[in-house]
Amino acid sequence: xxxxxxxxxxxxxxFGTILSLFLPFSYQFFIEALKEKVExxxxxxxxxxxxxxxxxxxxxxxxxxxxxxxxRLFVFLKSDDRSLKISLFLFxxxxxxxxxxxxxxxxxxxxxxxxxxFIYGIFPHGIFEIPAIILSGAxxxxxxxxxxxxxxxRNRLITETKxxxxxxxxEYILVIFLLLIAGIIETYPYILNNIYISLLG
Numbered sequence: 711x712x713x714x715x716x717x718x719x720x721x722x723x724x725f726g727t728i729l730s731l732f733l734p735f736s737y738q739f740f741i742e743a744l745k746e747k748v749e750x751x752x753x754x755x756x757x758x759x760x761x762x763x764x765x766x767x768x769x770x771x772x773x774x775x776x777x778x779x780x781x782r783l784f785v786f787l788k789s790d791d792r793s794l795k796i797s798l799f800l801f802x803x804x805x806x807x808x809x810x811x812x813x814x815x816x817x818x819x820x821x822x823x824x825x826x827x828f829i830y831g832i833f834p835h836g837i838f839e840i841p842a843i844i845l846s847g848a849x850x851x852x853x854x855x856x857x858x859x860x861x862x863x864r865n866r867l868i869t870e871t872k873x874x875x876x877x878x879x880x881e882y883i884l885v886i887f888l889l890l891i892a893g894i895i896e897t898y899p900y901i902l903n904n905i906y907i908s909l910l911g
Contacts, residue, residue, distance in 0.1 A: 711855070715806060715847035719840075722807035726814020727821075737819035740812060763893035766839065769805060770846040770885050776801030778853050778875050785864045794867075798857045802850030809843050835896040842888035849878045849885075 729736050777798050784797040813832070820828035856874045860867040 711848040711852045712844065714851055715802070715844045718803055718806040718847065719810040719844055722810025723814040723817075724810075725807075726811035726816075727818040728814075729811070730815040730818025731821070734819070736815050740815055759893060759897040762897055763890060766842075766889045766893060767886060769809075770842060770889060771882075772801050773805040773843070773846040774802070774849040774878065774882050774885065775853070775875060776805075777850055778857075778871055781854075781857055781871065782868060785868060791861050794861060795858055798854035798871075799851065802847045802854065805850075806843065806847040813840075835892040838888045838895070839892035842885045842892065845881065845888075846885045849881055853878065 777800050780800060781794060781797045784794045789797070813836075816832065817828055853871050853874050857867050857871040860870055
């Protein structure tokens with residue numbers, strides 16, 4: 711499932727790069743959206759490191775297990791087979807694609823401006839964060855793939871997805887570990903700056 715997860719992420723990345731090249735304002739759109747999100751979250755927590763790590767872990771959790779919970783809801787609501795199939799893959803597919811899309815938009819923006827800014831801005835924490843995203847997507851896809859085999863046996867679908875979701879918790883711990891490292895690297899300059907300011911004050 712790693713290959714499939716990587717393929718969806720890559721598709722989003724390629725699409726985002728092309729989108730950014732043909733629609734340059736898409737970069738500004740996402741930047742403004744990210745600023746608003748950060749501002750809203752700063753109301754809840756002033757700790758930048760905590761905010762980054764929480765965001766990443768929440769997104770990865772939904773990517774891995776979001777469709778597991780959503781499919782249970784759809785079973786409870788007695789949804790049709792097509793809707794139930796969608797629910798089994800909705801979160802991993804969409805989160806992988808969106809993450810690839812955003813990364814691609816950033817690459818497209820800096821491609822002809824200053825590629826080094828993209829590399830220095832993404833690469834240090836990206837080498838941990840991107841594998842974590844792809845692994846969490848693979849977990850979600852595997853759970854969904856198991857569930858879709860029992861689309862006509864709703865009770866067994868719940869049982870089988872529950873079994874595989876429990877097995878995947880160990881893999882998800884690795885995702886958390888990777889995201890913790892990525893979060894520390896991403897916020898390291900910010901933390902140093904705060905320490906420097908506090909020492910001066």
